[in-house]
Structures are given as structure tokens and as C-alpha cells.
Amino acid sequence: MTPREFTQRLHERIPLSAAMGIEVSEFSPQRVLLSAPLKANINHVGSVFGGSIYSAGALACYTMFQAVAGAERPLTDDLVIQHGQIQYLKPVRGDFQVEASRPDEDLIRRFFDQLDRIGKGRLEVRARVLYQGEVCAQFAGRYVFSLA
Numbered sequence: 001m002t003p004r005e006f007t008q009r010l011h012e013r014i015p016l017s018a019a020m021g022i023e024v025s026e027f028s029p030q031r032v033l034l035s036a037p038l039k040a041n042i043n044h045v046g047s048v049f050g051g052s053i054y055s056a057g058a059l060a061c062y063t064m065f066q067a068v069a070g071a072e073r074p075l076t077d078d079l080v081i082q083h084g085q086i087q088y089l090k091p092v093r094g095d096f097q098v099e100a101s102r103p104d105e106d107l108i109r110r111f112f113d114q115l116d117r118i119g120k121g122r123l124e125v126r127a128r129v130l131y132q133g134e135v136c137a138q139f140a141g142r143y144v145f146s147l148a
Contacts, residue, residue, distance in 0.1 A: 100127040
């Protein structure tokens, strides 16, 4: 799937992503990169709203999960976030990017082992929120996928 195709899929299945102006710039099982404009995510002090930063992190991790899982085998969209945690490091004062990297191979293998054994698997994915090349926030999400 191309970045443009996944952007469209994201906008259709998670409409908030369209309202936020999220675009998928890179989409591979190794790296996912999303971009978002300040204008759609601005707060009362002129920086990006914290809820938008959190949501963008969750969306980047969701997208990475789809890239990793989809490369291994076709799966449905029965995926939800079970737990999310963010650390805000610096204000984001303009258009920004969110980068998610491939989870550790042991975690991916454990996810597919759980999925095959009990029909449900969990995978933790991490993302970094970037503004002008600097890390401004770090997000970690645990996602649960169920076959049933």
C-alpha cells in the first residue's frame, strides 16, 4: 500500500485523522512518517494542542502496526489501542511530523505467537513527535488485535 492509499484509508476509517490534516508521508514495515499542520491543531497559545499531539502519536503507532502486520499476513481492522502513554518534552509551534519505527523483532514474534495460540495478540509500538527535527514528544501505545 502506498502512503497516499493509507492516508485515504486512515481518513475513511478514523475521520479525526482527516480533521487533523494527517498525511502519511512514508509507509513501510520499517518506518512510518505522518505529517500534520499547525492550523488544524492549534491551541489557545498558538502551539499544537496536546490532545492533537497524543492523537497523532496514536495514529502513527496504529499505522505502523498496520504496516508490520500487513507485511506478515493479511489481517482485518479489528485493532484497538489498549493503553497509551505520552511524554511531552517541548512545545510544538508549527507543522509537525510523527515517526514510528518497527517494534523489536521479539515483540513482533510474540504478537503473532499469541495471535496463533489464543486468537488475540498485543503489540507495543512507539512514536516520536518531531518539530523542526527536534523530538518534542514521545508516545508508546499497546495495541490489541483480535481474530474474533
